[in-house]
Amino acid sequence: MSNKRRVPQQDRAERRVAQLLESASAVFAEAGYDAATMTEIAERANASIGAVYQYFPNKEAIVRALRVQYGNEMQKRWTDLESITAGLTVPQIADYLVDVMVRFVEEHPAYFPVLDAPVKYKRDQEGRRHLREQLANVFRNRKPALSQERAYRMANVSLQIIKSMNVLYGEANSRERSELVKEYKLALAAYLESQLISQRSQKPTES
Missing domain, CATH: 1.10.357 (Tetracycline Repressor; domain 2)
Incomplete structure (x- = not known):
């Protein structure tokens, strides 16, 4: 039985999600949940705000993922x-x-x-x-x-x-x-x- 190879695009998406969650956790730790913004999270991750919304529609979704x-x-x-x-x-x-x-x-x-x-x-x-x-x-x-x-x-x-x-x-x-x-x-x-x-x-x- 051969192992299925991972699709590179899937690997990149997982790495991006992990990066966004790491950046979000840093922002939450510093500013707290209420004060944290999606823009700050995007900046911390060196990503566009559109890239953040591509994976997470709001802060609530980020918290659930964390x-x-x-x-x-x-x-x-x-x-x-x-x-x-x-x-x-x-x-x-x-x-x-x-x-x-x-x-x-x-x-x-x-x-x-x-x-x-x-x-x-x-x-x-x-x-x-x-x-x-x-x-x-x-x-x-x-x-x-x-x-x-x-x-x-x-x-x-x-x-x-x-x-x-x-x-x-x-x-x-x-x-x-x-x-x-x-x-x-x-x-x-x-x-x-x-x-x-x-x-x-x-x-x-x-x-």
Whole structure:
């Protein structure tokens, strides 16, 4: 079975879209979503305004494309989650999960402006489910007695704890961000330890 060759025009279009999204993210990071303009994005990309509109009819379309891109990139960071966390303690698992999110945010300065943009967007439900199943498997590997339903619920709660950091993290200065990360790691670790570490039965103390 022969591999189909990519059409050069298709390659150029994909490179142009990637360039426009990179330029848009830079503008959003600097000016914010509301203040950013299509003209600024075109100038940053060294493209004509017509070229921008050829691929994106408005800022909302750009934000949707960036959210898809961010979702795909984040999904890759969760790949092999079971093998990565296999030898970690429960607090180390909590640290790793929080750090994945923090690194992503730091590497994508436009993350918060894109996330906060008033744009209707429906996430890929299959990718969302897959991530939670991966995390649920991590928990079941650590504590096989967990039911799949319970482990999946724990995955939902854990991710919600991590996502709840976004608002505070976005508003904080660099020093405060560092402290927030520590607090959220403690919070997530405490939750996971309460669910994953079996408590030995305590003998009643003798009086």
